[in-house]
Amino acid sequence: MTLAVAVAAALFVGVVAYALFGGADFGSGFYDLTAGGAARGAELRTLVDHSIGPVWEANHVWLIYVLVVWWTGFPESFAAAMSTLFLPLILALLGIVLRGASFAFRKYAATLSQARLFGAIFAGSSLIAPFFFGTVAGAIASGRVPATGRGDRIDSWVNPTSLFGGVIAVGTCAFLAGCFLCADAVRSGNPRLADRLRPRTLAVGIVTGAVVFAALVPIRRDAPTLADGLETQAAPLIVISGLAGLATLVLVYRRRFALARVTALAAVAAVISGWGVGQYPWLLVDEVTIDDAAGADATLQGILIAVGLAAVLVVPAMAYLFRLTQTEAWSRPEH
Amino acid sequence: MLVTDVVVQVLADPAVEPAGLLPARQQMALSLGWHIILACFGVAFPAMLFTMHLIGIRRDDPNALMLARKWGKVAAVLFAIGAVSGTVLSFEMGLLWPGLMGTYGDVLGLPFAFEGLAFFLEAIFLGIYLYGWDRIPPKRHVLMVLPMAVAGVFGTYCVIAVNAWMNVPVGFEVVDGQVTNIDPWAVLFSSAAFWQFLHMWIAAYMVVGFSVAAVYAVGMLRGRRDRRHHLGFTIPFAFASVAAVIQPVVGHLLGNRLAERQPAKLAAFELATETESPSPLRIGGFLIDGTVRWAIDIPYLGSIVARNSFTAPVEGLDTFPPEDRPPVNITHWAFQIMVGIGLLLMLSVIAYWVARWRGHDLTDRRWFLRLVAVSGVLAIIAVEAGWVATEVGRQPWVVYGFMRTSEAAGDNPGLWWVLGVTAVVYSGLTVGAIIVLRSMARRWRAGDVELPSPYGPESALASSEARGGAHRDTRGDTHGDTRGDTGEERQ
Numbered sequence: 132m133t134l135a136v137a138v139a140a141a142l143f144v145g146v147v148a149y150a151l152f153g154g155a156d157f158g159s160g161f162y163d164l165t166a167g168g169a170a171r172g173a174e175l176r177t178l179v180d181h182s183i184g185p186v187w188e189a190n191h192v193w194l195i196y197v198l199v200v201w202w203t204g205f206p207e208s209f210a211a212a213m214s215t216l217f218l219p220l221i222l223a224l225l226g227i228v229l230r231g232a233s234f235a236f237r238k239y240a241a242t243l244s245q246a247r248l249f250g251a252i253f254a255g256s257s258l259i260a261p262f263f264f265g266t267v268a269g270a271i272a273s274g275r276v277p278a279t280g281r282g283d284r285i286d287s288w289v290n291p292t293s294l295f296g297g298v299i300a301v302g303t304c305a306f307l308a309g310c311f312l313c314a315d316a317v318r319s320g321n322p323r324l325a326d327r328l329r330p331r332t333l334a335v336g337i338v339t340g341a342v343v344f345a346a347l348v349p350i351r352r353d354a355p356t357l358a359d360g361l362e363t364q365a366a367p368l369i370v371i372s373g374l375a376g377l378a379t380l381v382l383v384y385r386r387r388f389a390l391a392r393v394t395a396l397a398a399v400a401a402v403i404s405g406w407g408v409g410q411y412p413w414l415l416v417d418e419v420t421i422d423d424a425a426g427a428d429a430t431l432q433g434i435l436i437a438v439g440l441a442a443v444l445v446v447p448a449m450a451y452l453f454r455l456t457q458t459e460a461w462s463r464p465e466h
Numbered sequence: 467m468l469v470t471d472v473v474v475q476v477l478a479d480p481a482v483e484p485a486g487l488l489p490a491r492q493q494m495a496l497s498l499g500w501h502i503i504l505a506c507f508g509v510a511f512p513a514m515l516f517t518m519h520l521i522g523i524r525r526d527d528p529n530a531l532m533l534a535r536k537w538g539k540v541a542a543v544l545f546a547i548g549a550v551s552g553t554v555l556s557f558e559m560g561l562l563w564p565g566l567m568g569t570y571g572d573v574l575g576l577p578f579a580f581e582g583l584a585f586f587l588e589a590i591f592l593g594i595y596l597y598g599w600d601r602i603p604p605k606r607h608v609l610m611v612l613p614m615a616v617a618g619v620f621g622t623y624c625v626i627a628v629n630a631w632m633n634v635p636v637g638f639e640v641v642d643g644q645v646t647n648i649d650p651w652a653v654l655f656s657s658a659a660f661w662q663f664l665h666m667w668i669a670a671y672m673v674v675g676f677s678v679a680a681v682y683a684v685g686m687l688r689g690r691r692d693r694r695h696h697l698g699f700t701i702p703f704a705f706a707s708v709a710a711v712i713q714p715v716v717g718h719l720l721g722n723r724l725a726e727r728q729p730a731k732l733a734a735f736e737l738a739t740e741t742e743s744p745s746p747l748r749i750g751g752f753l754i755d756g757t758v759r760w761a762i763d764i765p766y767l768g769s770i771v772a773r774n775s776f777t778a779p780v781e782g783l784d785t786f787p788p789e790d791r792p793p794v795n796i797t798h799w800a801f802q803i804m805v806g807i808g809l810l811l812m813l814s815v816i817a818y819w820v821a822r823w824r825g826h827d828l829t830d831r832r833w834f835l836r837l838v839a840v841s842g843v844l845a846i847i848a849v850e851a852g853w854v855a856t857e858v859g860r861q862p863w864v865v866y867g868f869m870r871t872s873e874a875a876g877d878n879p880g881l882w883w884v885l886g887v888t889a890v891v892y893s894g895l896t897v898g899a900i901i902v903l904r905s906m907a908r909r910w911r912a913g914d915v916e917l918p919s920p921y922g923p924e925s926a927l928a929s930s931e932a933r934g935g936a937h938r939d940t941r942g943d944t945h946g947d948t949r950g951d952t953g954e955e956r957q
Contacts (some may be wrong), residue, residue, distance in 0.1 A: 144775050155856055155896040169922045169923055170923050172921075172922065173921045173922020173923070175920070175923075176922065177919075177921045177922075180919065182919065184597065185593040185594075185596065186593055188545065188546065188549050188569045188589040188592060188593060189586065189589040189590045189593055190551060191553070191589070192548075192549075192582065192586045192589050194551070194553065195553060195556050195582050196582050196586070197587065198556045198557070198559075198560070199556065199575065199578045199579050199581075199582045200579065201576055201879060202559065202567050202571040202578075202652075203571060203572055203575025203579055204572070204575070204577065205571075206567055206568055206569070206570070206571025206572050206575070207571075208607070209571060210564035210565070210567045210568030210571070211564070211568070212558060213557075213560030213561050213564055213567070213876075214560075214561075214562075214564045214876050214877075214878060217561055217876075217878045220557060220558075220561060221561060221884060224554060224557045225552070225554055225887070225891065226893060227550060227554070228550045228551070228554060229891070230550075230898075231546055231547070231549060231550035232546060232547045232550055232898060233897050233898070235542065235543050235546030235547065236543070236898045236899070236901075237904045237919060238542075238919050239539065239542075239543060239905070239906050239919065240902065240905070240920060241902075241905035241906075241908070241909060241920075242905075242920060243904075243922070243923060244903075245901070245918040245920075246919060246921060247669060249898070250921075259508070267800075271731075276557040279568070280942050281877070284878070331793040336822055358608070368557075407554075411560075425570025426571060426575075426648070427572045427573075427648035427650070427712070428575070429648055429649055429651075430572040430576060430648055430650045433576040433579070433638045433650045433651065434575075434576065434579055437576065437580055437582075437583055437670055437940060438579075439588065440583060441583050442584065444587060445583065445587060445590070446588045448587060448590045448591065448594075448613070449586075449590055451594065452590050452593050452594050453600070453601075454807055455594065455597070456597070457535055462577055
């Protein structure tokens with residue numbers, strides 16, 4: 132493995148982590164948005180706040196990690212992607228800003244009307260960000276971002292692969308969030324709330340799974356390089372994703388929510404990894420390979436040192452945070 | 467001369483610019499200028515929070531514990547919007563400056579990777595700390611602030627290292643137009659980074675120390691003079707005091723390096739149109755049509771302050787070709803505003819501690835409380851001015867001596883629209899933050915310690931609580947930390 136591929140792998144670990152953890156946070160916005168009126172939705176909205184409150188900021192940092200490793204390791208391709216995908220990126224950014232701020236504001240809102248306003252902004256913008264990130268992934272995977280310079284500002288992300296990418300991103304986020312919220316609801320002693328979430332989670336899962344496999348057809352025509360990869364080197368991952376997704380649906384149906392979280396994470400991780408493996412060795416599909424896009428060797432080594440330090444420092448701390456939030460002590464009423 | 471002519475002259479940029487440059491610069495200025503205030507809180511607030519929490523535990527002081535609890539909630543709001551406005555900046559590096567990132571990304575990127583690491587730890591431990599109240603044993607709980615404090619400082623160092631690199635580029639060579647021989651570690655360990663970091667780090671303590679002290683000074687002006695206001699004033703004011711006294715020294719040492727490294731910036735700071743030996747210190751004034759007007763000159767002092775010498779001159783602007791000169795008036799005024807405010811704040815903290823040493827408490831004087839009440843805003847203005855001075859003073863270069871800002875800018879159309887939307891969104895965030903922070907303070911004063919969020923009407927929440935499902939905070943419970951709280955809050 133070359134230095135560049137090692138850095139690309141580290142970068143991709145960040146993409147997967149953001150999709151899983153950040154994705155579950157974003158997906159909560161879907162249930163918050165569809166929770167119903169103020170009275171009907173109060174319980175669910177409280178659950179959403181309780182579930183993602185302690186972790187969303189840490190989960191959000193994966194995005195910054197991805198950007199930084201990208202521009203440090205592969206600077207020219209970063210500049211080209213940012214110039215080409217200016218519009219979807221700026222819209223995703225708008226979603227991130229509005230979501231983060233309004234989530235914090237809602238937590239300390241003084242009146243119901245304030246909380247409803249901030250809550251609506253939080254929930255709505257939670258859907259915007261993953262959609263546009265999905266279109267960005269589609270643009271890269273379908274070879275629409277040039278190695279240098281700027282590609283088409285509109286066609287690069289308004290195309291079948293990108294639009295499917297956007298829809299799949301929103302769907303996977305919502306599916307993940309549904310499994311986590313169901314488990315959290317049961318753990319905090321409210322199985323009735325889990326029962327309300329369960330059919331919606333199942334519906335989201337079925338629709339998303341169908342879209343993922345339906346997308347393979349247009350992607351064949353629109354993004355042949357990616358499609359080839361998906362059907363050959365990434366095929367096992369796509370199969371795993373399908374099986375894990377099915378297992379998740381069964382587990383959610385049978386109310387085994389705690390276990391469903393694990394299979395849901397596996398399904399989403401597999402489908403995202405499928406994309407990464409499918410487009411290997413391209414960094415920007417059909418334009419530039421990972422090795423050719425890489426920056427200076429000294430810098431790549433530096434990144435790997437930073438990543439190693441992160442593994443030593445961040446992972447245990449994050450594990451402690453997740454352990455605290457997922458155990459009984461934290462499920463006690465907040466004071 | 468008409469007023470508009472003067473304004474045009476004052477603001478005119480000497481270089482001719484591509485269309486995308488001005489909106490990109492304004493966009494960066496707006497989002498960075500906004501973020502820098504929140505970043506200060508990320509850097510300096512954890513240390514004050516830690517001190518307060520530690521006092522609470524060591525002395526078993528319920529007032530200090532209560533303040534630490536409240537500050538934690540304030541930090542949660544500020545860190546959240548700081549996190550998102552920081553994300554905006556990392557996008558903007560690529561969206562607005564593809565020329566810079568494409569060419570120099572692998573030179574300047576590594577400090578950002580370490581900054582990301584630091585920010586990770588800060589976000590994780592913030593989550594642990596905030597939700598750890600009453601869930602983690604108190605002695606371990608207070609320690610959860612320390613990684614935040616350390617990570618905040620380290621992260622600042624990394625970001626400042628990149629900015630210092632833009633001012634004093636190191637760690638690469640340009641051979642035949644290609645950037646080569648890259649040593650990314652040189653950026654992280656350059657001496658320019660250390661001094662610039664020190665200046666910014668101390669500035670962060672001034673911003674947060676004075677801002678928080680100002681809140682309690684306002685409370686005292688309104689007649690709230692309980693133990694909690696005394697504590698809430700003293701701890702941040704002590705931090706701010708140390709910072710305000712050290713800052714002029716650090717600023718002076720940092721400024722002394724300018725003559726050698728960025729003489730054009732120094733000339734703009736000092737409004738030196740031509741080289742004079744010795745150079746005067748020029749207070750106020752504008753450069754209009756090549757002549758300095760309305761300035762007060764103090765002989766010798768320019769050489770003494772800028773060069774540590776009675777004779778060494780400040781190199782004049784006329785020694786640089788017009789296309790290499792920064793916008794002089796903005797740079798000069800920003801610099802003088804920073805220095806002026808810094809000196810004022812230093813004098814006021816010295817006055818307070820000298821008076822205290824002689825047995826007078828200046829917080830009994832309304833004029834002093836009023837001064838502290840505006841000190842937070844003054845410190846913020848000083849930070850913004852200092853940042854404008856160093857950034858505008860570096861123009862027309864983005865990488866000093868190597869790449870002009872115009873080469874770094876992209877050619878995406880519609881940047882003015884993006885700027886417009888950004889201005890609206892940031893105004894909204896500002897208003898939202900103010901509304902929420904004010905309502906928090908109001909509810910705390912009314913005795914509502916836990917600030918439950920109204921996710922629904924009372925009845926819906928009450929019924930869910932009866933089932934044990936949703937977690938609604940209840941007030942007036944009998945925690946060790948919160949005991950005796952409700953009564954004395956109402957004053």
